[in-house]
Amino acid sequence: MDKKYVLSADNVTEIFNDCLFKEGESTDNFVQAEGITNMVGFHPERLEGHREDIKDMLSDLPDDFKVSKGGGMSFLNACDTKDGKQWTGYHQVMEQLFLLGLVIGEVKYLAPRELWEVFPGGMPYYVIKD
Numbered sequence: 001m002d003k004k005y006v007l008s009a010d011n012v013t014e015i016f017n018d019c020l021f022k023e024g025e026s027t028d029n030f031v032q033a034e035g036i037t038n039m040v041g042f043h044p045e046r047l048e049g050h051r052e053d054i055k056d057m058l059s060d061l062p063d064d065f066k067v068s069k070g071g072g073m074s075f076l077n078a079c080d081t082k083d084g085k086q087w088t089g090y091h092q093v094m095e096q097l098f099l100l101g102l103v104i105g106e107v108k109y110l111a112p113r114e115l116w117e118v119f120p121g122g123m124p125y126y127v128i129k130d
Helices: 009-019 044-049 051-058 091-103 113-118
Strands: 031-034 039-042 107-109 125-128
Touching: 009 044, 009 051, 009 091, 031 091, 039 044, 039 091, 044 051, 051 091, 091 107, 091 125
Parallel strands: none
Antiparallel strands: 031 039, 107 125
């Protein structure tokens, strides 16, 4: 796909939904990601087809999320772009973006789930490759 996706709730939701299995497709071969509240199995070929789109959208998040800039940041700060504009007000859509990033290996948790309770709001911190 040659279209550059900018970070928006519509783009995240569109790609997330496209990477899910469609009715009637075999789910024997799936790629799994565990988020804050959801565990999702993605269609591997469609996911791979959106790899660059996902990376483009992740690159629009604040630089503090990047490994070489801030070293990671709270999920709660992922509602804004690196330009300080709010791109979504929905945690569900933010989680969708991170689930996509996790499953393609571009995002990691900074601490295991057992330690999230010590972070503000009990939310995980994420770091994005750059």
